[in-house]
Amino acid sequence: MTVPLRAEAYLAPETLAQLAPFELRARMLVEGLGSGMHASPRQGQAVEFSEHRPYTPGESLRNLDWKVFGRSDKLYLKRYEQETNLDVLILTDASSSMRFGSLGTKAGWGGTDAGRGSGTWTKFDCAAAISVAIAHLCLEQRDRVGLEVYADEVRAMVRRSGAKGQWRSMVQSLATVKVGGTSRPARAIDQVLATTDTRALLFILSDFLHPLEDLQEGLAKARFRGHDVVLVQILDRQEIRFPLEGFRRFEDMEGGSPVDADAEVLREAYLQELARHRADLQRVARAHAYDIIEVDSHASVGPPLAALLSRREAAWRSRRRS
Amino acid sequence: MAIPEAILSFLHPGLALAAVLVAALPVVLHLLLRRPKVTAWPSTMLLQRALDRMRRRRTLDRWLLLALRTLALLLIGLGMSGPFVGASEAGPGARRLWIVIDDGATSAERLPSGGTSLDRSIREAVRRVDQLHEGDQAAVAVAGRPSRVLVQPTTDLQRVRRAVQDLVPRAVPTDLPGAMALTPPVPEDTMPVDVLLASGWRRGTIRGSEAALGSLTQSMGRVRWIATTPLEISADNRRLARAQVDRTVAQSLDPRERILKVQVARTGARSATTDAIRVALPTGEVINQTPLAWSADTEEMESVIDLRQTDAGAATVSMPPDAQPLDDACAVTWEPQPVPRVWLVGRSANEETVDRTSATTWILRAIESTGLNPLVVDPASLALRSQGGADAIVVGRPDLIDAAGWAWLSRFLSDGGTLLLMPAAERAEQPWLVDASRSLRVDLAACGSVADATDQLSPRQPRTELLSLLGAEVDQLAEPVSVSRRLDLKPLSASGEVILRFDDGAPAMIMLREASTSGTLLMMAMPPDLSWTDLPLKPLMVPLMQETVRAGMSMSANRRxxxxxxxxxxxxxxxxxxxxxxxxxxxxxxxxxxxxxxxxxxxxxxxxxxxxxxxxxxxxxxxLDPADADIGTLSRSDLLSWEQALGEWTWSDEPVMPSDGTTRTESPWTWSLVLIGLLCLLIETPWSRRGSPRRTMEAVGA
Known part of the structure; x- marks a missing residue:
């Protein structure tokens, strides 16, 4: 069955408007093959002089500044900054928990496999919207962007590319992928790292409602490989506020043990546990100097993304000045 | 008799049963229909952690909420089912006992079995108190006038017992309704109160109290009355029915001439026996002891005792105490002044002939001839004189008395003086009546019209205390007296006692008694002036003036x-x-x-x-009015009016009926239970919903 593709369903005009003032810049220097706007650590085929540094015996003489040597009889090497393309990899969680949503949608509004089944705006819908927004922005900047939809394994993948049809491929992939299973972020990160030899910016979109040890392991590997990571935690408002009442059996969408409880009685303790879990997640992110944003799936995705990009833009400019 | 104790029962047992069932419903529903609502949740990891942390608290909360909801329903149901406290042999329910104990004059009756009627009441009251339990309340009011609360409601039953046991009879009337009215009203929704009426129930006990019962019943609320049984013994008793110092005709010759008339009466056995009447001065000195010999079948006797030898002015008359000691003695007083001081308020004009002799002069001559020594006082100087100088005042010229003079006379009257007024012979109009009415607070102005009329005093005069010494002779003395002008005293006849009467029945002399004063006010329709009447020339003149002064003074003294x-x-x-x-x-x-x-x-x-x-x-x-100490027997049927007025009535020797036989009065818990139930619901609502934010429904693209 052909799934109708409604790009506007994922990239609402207001979201693009909120993101437009910003350019997606990697906080770290990334390697790029093309001529993009991102600073590259490679200084061989430099376009713009950056600085001098003393020559160390054994180094190549290729970048030696002969003019300085002629005038001062001292050996200095020239260094250049090169604007490069950015590789952006978007890892979107498609585990069962992402099927959860408590916000109703209008009929025929489109959406993903998760949203169509329930008629609600699921966390996966929200994750898909953020994913395509980021992809659109990257492609507009002539960056290469790739997508990996994962759960307990990689469910769908769109290889990195800056081609014109790339964005449509990503939307198609997000709209049709089956959402289910448990979330294994470490495995997904491993797979990305195995296919990426250049440093990249990784967006990991998930609710992160699982033990954080697995994620921590994956992030450590990404850090070791020099990648930058942005964690995007997406939670439904019902999860955030827990406005439920009455005696209920909570059945785990990822197959965990069910919980019988009075919602009113449980509310306070649950909210405390949620706060504690989110604090732990932030601690994990900060341990690797990664960014993290929290998104309420009922709210517009524009403001949190805009805040993230603004923050990263400011950090990049500050670093350039220094 | 075993004492019944209060237990809880219901006016509407069906409702109570329904309340229990309704209260059980949440429990049943909770246990049987405890099927949780299935909710898909992204990850129960956090829920499980939260649940583990507060599992104990969650369970406690749920059960507390269940208990609270059940309690609320139970209380409301019980409250609405009308709990009340009835009587039963079982169960130590809290009780309140209000003891109204008669310590009035009739309680002093000595019983053949020993002790007094009050002792019997005390025994019953103590017995009731002894049957109360720890935490029960009791209070004591005494009915001897003025009735008062002796012990406020208290759980200190020992204190109540002591207070009751310390009571002694008092020589005062009994005011049982007054004491019963001191019982705090019992609201509809509170427990009824047992009120013990402890009395011997003699005639004097309930004298004049029936009228107070109606209003009492309305204000009492829910009270269960328990009364001691009436004493059925008909006691042999003698009483001083009357003791009064009287004048004699000889007093005009000897001012110290006075007698004490004592009337005694007896009830019960009428055998021949002897008694003695003793007269004692305030100092305790016995000045007279008169034997009294009762013959068989005699109920009443009178004894006359000569008091000429004493000017003490007061004495106590007594008989040997018997079954009712409080009616065997009484106090008497008399005017100690040997010669009454009489003032004549008037002026003597040119009195060369009999025709021109003023009323003041005629009165002066009449009084002087009886051994009294009157003082003529000018009307204008009356207000300047100090009170206390006169025992009786005869006003011959009221038209010359100013407002201050009338005020002075008003005080004289209030202090027990005897005042004789008559029209001013010199005037046709009598405008002074207006001033006199205002000051003396007697409507003399109503009789202001002077009429010319040829009339005579009636040959059939009324028999009055004032002229009692004249006896039947007053008719003969009055008959020849003719009158040509007179004041119309008819408007006063309703409020006064007619002393002398005209032939046509109109009052010629009237005595007005004001309840607020102890004095005696007399008003004549004509002055003793020949232009009005030939009274000054008739034999009635001297005894009339003398008796008016002397008897008026005596009556005033008696009013003390x-x-x-x-x-x-x-x-x-x-x-x-x-x-x-x-x-x-x-x-x-x-x-x-x-x-x-x-x-x-x-x-x-x-x-x-x-x-x-x-x-x-x-x-x-x-x-003490002897009627208030009357120990004549009353039967239970005599107390029927009380029983009917109070509605609920149980004699202390009758077993107290269980709840079916008693008035089912709702306990004070009725509304309390409902209120507490509602309070539970009020607590339950925020408790069960605490922390719940308001849900808002939103929709993407809406």
Whole structure:
């Protein structure tokens, strides 16, 4: 069955408007093959002089500044900054928990496999919207962007590319992928790292409602490989506020043990546990100097993304000045 | 008899059962329908952690909420089912007992079995108190007037017991309705109160109290009355029915001539026996002891005792005490002044001939001839004179008295004086009547018209206390007296006692008694002036004037009898004075307020001396009405009016009916239970919903 593709369903005009003032810049220097706007650590085929540094015996003489040597009889090497393309990899969680949503949608509004089944705006819908927004922005900047939809394994993948049809491929992939299973972020990160030899910016979109040890392991590997990571935690408002009442059996969408409880009685303790879990997640992110944003799936995705990009833009400019 | 104890029951047992079932419903629903609502949740990891942390608290909360909801329903149901406290042999339910105990005069009756009627009441009251339990309340009120609360409601039953046991009979009337009215009203939704009416139930006990029962019943709320049984013994008793100092005809010859008339009566056995009447001065000195010989079948006797030898002005008359000792003695007072002081208010004009002799002069001559020594006082100077100088005043020229003079006469009257008024012979109009009416607070102005009429005094005059010494002779003395002008006293005949009457029945002389004063006011329709009447020339003139003065004074003196348990009204001249009992056992001295009234009721009968601010003294006889001490028997049927008025009535020798036989009065818990139930619901609501934010429904693209 052909799934109708409604790009506007994922990239609402207001979201693009909120993101437009910003350019997606990697906080770290990334390697790029093309001529993009991102600073590259490679200084061989430099376009713009950056600085001098003393020559160390054994180094190549290729970048030696002969003019300085002629005038001062001292050996200095020239260094250049090169604007490069950015590789952006978007890892979107498609585990069962992402099927959860408590916000109703209008009929025929489109959406993903998760949203169509329930008629609600699921966390996966929200994750898909953020994913395509980021992809659109990257492609507009002539960056290469790739997508990996994962759960307990990689469910769908769109290889990195800056081609014109790339964005449509990503939307198609997000709209049709089956959402289910448990979330294994470490495995997904491993797979990305195995296919990426250049440093990249990784967006990991998930609710992160699982033990954080697995994620921590994956992030450590990404850090070791020099990648930058942005964690995007997406939670439904019902999860955030827990406005439920009455005696209920909570059945785990990822197959965990069910919980019988009075919602009113449980509310306070649950909210405390949620706060504690989110604090732990932030601690994990900060341990690797990664960014993290929290998104309420009922709210517009524009403001949190805009805040993230603004923050990263400011950090990049500050670093350039220094 | 075993004492019934209070247990909880219901006016509407069906409702109570329904309440229990309704209360059980949440429990059943909770246990049977505890099927949770299935909710898909992204990850139960956090829920499980939260649940582990607060599992104990969650369970406790759920059960507490269940208990609270159940309790709320139970309380509301029970409250609406009308719980009440009935009587039963089982169960120690909390009780309240209000003891109304009769310590009035009839309670002093000595019983053949020993002790007094009050002792019997005390025994019953103590027995009831002993049957109360820890935490029960009791209170005591005494019915001897003025009735009062002796012990406020308390759980200190030992204190209640002591207070009851310390009671002694008091020589005061019994006011059971008054004491019953002190019982706090019992609201509809509170427990009923047992009120024990402990009395011997003699005739004097309920005298005049029936009228108070109606209003009492309305205000009492829900009370269960328990009464001691009436004493059925018909006691042999003698009583001093009357004791009064009287004048004799010989007093005009010897001012010290006076007699004490004592009437005694007896009930019960009428055998021949002897008694003695004893007369004692306030000092205790017995001045007379008169034997009294009862013959068989005699119920009443009168004894006359000569009091000529004493000017003490007060004495106590007594008989040997018998079954009712409080009706065997009484106090008497008399005017100690040997010669009454009489003032004639008027002026003597040119009186060369009999025709021109003024009324003042005719009166002066009449009084002087009887051994009295009158003083002629000018009307204009009356207000300048000090009070206390006169015992009787005859006003011949009222038209010359100004407003201050009338005010002075008003005080004289209030202080117990005798005042004789008559029209001014010199005038056709009598405008002074308006001033006199205003000052003396008697509507004399209503009889202001003077009419010319040829009339005579009636040959059939009324028999009055004032002219009692004249006896039937008054008819013969009055018949020849003719009148040519007279004042119309008919408007006063309704409020006064006619002393003399015209042939046409209209009053010729009238005595007006004002309840607020102890004095005697007399009004004549004509002055003894020949232009009005030939009275001055007739034989009636001298005895009329003499008796008016002497008997009026005597009557005023008799009015100085005060009744026990009442506030004494002694007139303005007594203000600031002190009433001192003859013996210290009668009670403390009582101050007199600015209006001449005692600051408290007179606590006991006997002789009391009034000491005025100016140092003068006067004796007052405080008496207990013998009817209030009457120990005549009452049957249970005689108390029917009480029983009917109070609705619920149980004799102390009857078993108290269980709840079906008693008035089912709702307990004070009814609304309390409902309110507590509602309070539980009020607590339950925020408790069960605490922390819940308001849900808002949103939709993407809406």
């Amino acid at each position: 009898r005060l009744m026990v348990a009442q506030v004494a009204s002694l007139g303005p001249s007594a203000s600031g004075g002190l009433l001192i009992p003859a013996t210290s056992t009668m009670g403390p001295s009582i101050e007199i307020d600015g209006e001449g009234r005692s600051r408290s009721v007179l606590p006991s009968p006997g002789l009391w001396k009034l000491r005025k601010q100016d140092g003068s003294e006067a004796w007052y006889a405080v008496r």
